[in-house]
Amino acid sequence: MSEELDRRQFLKGSAMLAGLAIAPGMLLYDLAHGRSLNEPASSAVRWGMLIDTSQCESGCDDCVKACNKENGLPGGTRPTDEQWMRKVELKDMRTGKATSLPMMCQHCEEPPCVDVCPTGASFRRADGIVLVDRHLCIGCRYCMMACPYKARSFVHEPLHDQKPDVPRGKGTVESCTLCVQRIDRGENNTACAEACSKAGHKAILFGNLNDPDSEISRRIRTVASTQIRADLGLNPGLHYEGL
Template identity: 55%
Template sequence: MSDESQKAVSVGAEDGGPEPDALRRRLLKLAGAAVALTLAPGVTVLARDLVVKGPRGRKSAVRYGLLIDASACKSGCDACVRACQDYNGLSHDPGPDNAQWIRKVTITNPQTGLSRSFPVMCQHCENAACVDVCPTGASFRRPDGIVLVDKHRCIGCRYCLMACPYKARSFVARNVEDQKPWAPRGKGTAEGCTMCVERVEAGKLPACVTACQKAGHKAMMFGNLQDPKSAIAQRLSEVATTTIRADLGLLPSVHYRGI
């Protein structure tokens, strides 16, 4: 500080007013506090959004997923499929124009003859093709990783059915009756496995997982993939698993063991 400024400070003090340097500091503190108070909620929301929304390339705090053990899944059992159809009000008839949210698939290696049977449903991909191609954003991915269809926005173009590598999307081609309140459906719209989102939000397991456990096979495991303490995350860190069409880079939330 120069001599002149020191002089000025002493003059001010003699006048009985607050010392200008101190005043400046106080004003700066007040301004800083005001800015902090103003920005804090926004920063908090932003930070929360970054964690919870989990935009591309960022880890979300919650990501629900499934681990399906094909070696534990019984080839003749379709308890998971029945449970899904019953719970969500879907037809048991596997007609070509009926919805199929989950199905049992049998694969056989023609070179070795080894067969495996296991359920396939929406894989709730991180880079979901259905979400990318949907012109209206009706196909969307929730912050917790569950991929759903907003029936109000769906125009029924079926581009998601064309784009999904898992045949996991269906088109409602008939008038729907006896709908379940928790699984609203709409003629002329696309739909698929919801991972029983309302059950998950209530702290329950998806209907298919519950049915598999009741059948005593324990071939399906559900949980938060991002929680290292969750049973599914621990299991995934212990055993070799894969995802279907991993080469496409869609990063599904459904993992398979033994395929």
């Protein structure tokens, strides 16, 4: 009942706003593309990334730092520390060609972590984001065994001073959320992509893979890109260019 009332109020409010905003045009555009706080994520959207490794600079880890800051991660690199995002340096064993790229949860369409999770704590949201519900996670770490990308971390110690919009805690598994708190607020960009642009590399392009007119879809249609371990057939939401 209260939900219904809430929605009606919201609709009334947004209609008024839309009316006001028709002249500038900008706000109307946003309302058509964004999702209100009361609306569930929809499968009309599939969030993904295109990472251009030719633009990614070896030794630069601005994306990782931005991720840590956005999500309140301490940024340690001991084997027991959580790393949602890491920079990987590659050297082709035949040609010697060096490549640098960011690695994180690949947000698979068929995520092995979701398949193996006994309680359903690992799940894939309608808009393609793979998440852990920490209320259900019992900390068995089977998802970490199953992930082909080593994208997940286990919280080994009690935590303090988490960020209010990124709850995390001891004894549960976590990984990149594609900055879900930002997406739900309607800011359709991740902290890492933002930081990469700011550093002038523009190696990370975030967007909606299901919208044929989005920049990411247009780029994936025109340039050669690949998914990591594409042979596994998991259809990750992250695409890499120049690999």
